[in-house]
Amino acid sequence: MxxxxxxxxxxxxxxxxxxxxxxxxxxxxxxxxxxxxxxxxxxxxxxxxxxxxxxxxxxxxxxxxxxxxxxxxxxxxxxxxxxxxxxxxxxxxxxxxxLATGDELHPLQQAFWEHHGLQCGFCTPGILLTAYDLLRERHGVSEAEIREALSGNLCRCTGYQGIVRSIQAADESWER
Amino acid sequence: MKPAPFQYLAPRSIEETVELLREHGEDAKVLAGGQSLVPMLNFRLARPAVLIDVNSVTGLDGIEVEDGTLSVGATTRQRTLERRLSAGGSGAQDGGWALLGEAAGHIGHLHIRTRGTVGGSLAHADPAAELPAAVSALGATLVARSRDGEREIAPHEFFQGFFTTALRPDELLTRVRVPSWPEGTRSCLLEVSRRRGDFAQVAVAAVVAMADGRVVRAGVALAGVGASTVEAPDVAAGLVGEVPRPQLIAELADDLCARLDPPSDTHGSAGYRRALAGHLLQRALLDATSPTGAAAAA
Missing domain, CATH: 3.10.20.30 (Beta-grasp domain)
Known part of the structure; x- marks a missing residue:
């Protein structure tokens, strides 16, 4: 066998x-x-x-x-x-x-930096990969879709506002 | 490292798997998506001596249509079901089958559904799970294999109670077969849970086939209102042959709720669940019997 x-x-x-x-x-x-x-x-x-x-x-x-x-x-x-x-x-x-290339942040990470997408940062790696999967093949995702995707990631600091804003910004800035 | 020690076996074929189940039976657990089993292992609520990982078994996954019957392999990911069978998906040609995609979309979160399997959810038999309710409403058949051969099990026989199924220790759930529903079938799954991705406090799955304004066939099942999935054959029988007026639907829902014995726990009292079941059942049936499906959205 x-x-x-x-x-x-x-x-x-x-x-x-x-x-x-x-x-x-x-x-x-x-x-x-x-x-x-x-x-x-x-x-x-x-x-x-x-x-x-x-x-x-x-x-x-x-x-x-x-x-x-x-x-x-x-x-x-x-x-x-x-x-x-x-x-x-x-x-x-x-x-x-x-995600990052050497010292150069991925556009998604850059957006989290610029739009206050993290505080303590513990949940951030998981959220970045969730957002990466969401945005990889899509453009113009709605806030509802972002929140649906994020429903599987707990953040106890930010209240999610900054995270949603960061993902919306990355949707614009990430050339893919 | 959280789980208690176990022996890990990864068979490649269904034949090997049922041999291993015959050998290890009571001491073994089948590992499919692991989205319920692995937390139980990590909490050491489950301490099987042997884990039989079926993720590499060929012929156990995939969605096919055979002679008008939908056949979903046990290790088909819930995410695949959601993508293929939700309304507008490539496999949603049958109005009844779309219920499976809708049910899958309510399971956990995206990250759970990419790994969680159809067979895993059915064999785990959580009384608040969506897929058992959906396959019950659709009148599906569950197919189990052992070394002795194959047997087909109806949902009301398969789901026996709290996390309990008709599967014997030496049997493997291999697929679920869903019959074709007539043209003009609509389905609806409604759920209330405390947070997105939680198990249902109550969920209602309804499938209704209409012709000339009358119901010709119906299937209804509820999750979260008993020790296992609760089928409602009386509601289905009460609809068949009738014009589905709101008054009739309300009476059928009231009758069913009076007979329900839902659990009371931190997620909701029995009374709350009973009330919820009545409302959701009415809305689901109004939606499934209305040509536009506007009722549930309202």
Missing amino acids: DVQQESVVDPAAAGPAAGVQEVTIRVTVNGAVHERPVPVRTSLVDFLREDLGLTGSHVGCEHGVCGACTVLLDAEPVRGCLLFAVQADGHEVTTVEA
Whole structure:
């Protein structure tokens, strides 16, 4: 049977699930291929932060409510805390680190800078990727569409006014 | 790392999956989109010894039309359903099927729907979930596979109670088949929730086929008003053959509400839910039976 079965590292462990289990995954993150062994119960966002050092993706609620861990998996926004790293094997992940080019902010980030789109900044990476997904193939999005997209990202500082304004501004300024 | 340790298996075919379910059965959970299961793992409310990830199983996803029947694979993402079947979507040629796209659009947030699956939502059987209500109203058939073969299950048999379905531990939900509804069918899904993306306090799914001003076929189901999805066959039967006057709709809604036994919790009292169910049912039926569909918007 061609089943991807993980080796039990500790052979003395009792029962099939008692041992530490690792599997080697190959995942493309922001264009770079990484091949790493990873415990099967490590979430994608923990893998990105702790194994790859990409600490831009934040860990908030860890049960899919806050959206701080939003990353793009094969170009679709997903919760990084509700996906195991092993599930990203063979897939492409995009994080907030992919937006800026060197010291030059992405137009979306520039708009957040100019229009007060953040205060503490904890929710910002997830919101940037949500907005990136919303604007990537669209022009002239309405405020209602922006707020609908943002409904999956919690911000406890701004009251969202600045965020909505920033996304509206980026809709104008981002040449795409 | 939040979940308790588990053994991770990622089969590639339906045959392998049902073999693994036969082997691990009670100790295993099927991991589809993971949007409900993984939070439960992270809180350690669920501690399965084995996770069987079906995301790489071929032949388990996709939306097809076979002999006039819509067939939706279990690992079809909710976002795909929303895109393909909402009004105006490429697959919305049937007025009844648009209900599935509408229901999918109410599930969680965009980031949840890109990952969450149709089969996952149905097999999880949250009593406040939208898709179970939609497939119930549409008279769909749920298809389960085990090593012994395939069986078809009607929604009222499938949804047995609070997070409980008719699926045996060795069975995998593979697809849902939705019959064709006649020309002139309209559907409506209305929901009230505390915040955008929350589960429904109450949701009503209604499908009505009309001919010559009279109802020829109808299906109604509610979410959030019982231990599982509540079908309302009496309401559907009361409409068939009739001209759907507001008075008739109001009487049918009142009759149903008097028989409902909704839960009381922090999201709403039983009385509030009962009142909500009555209002939403009336509005959904007025919308689904009016040629312009203006009633629900008003």
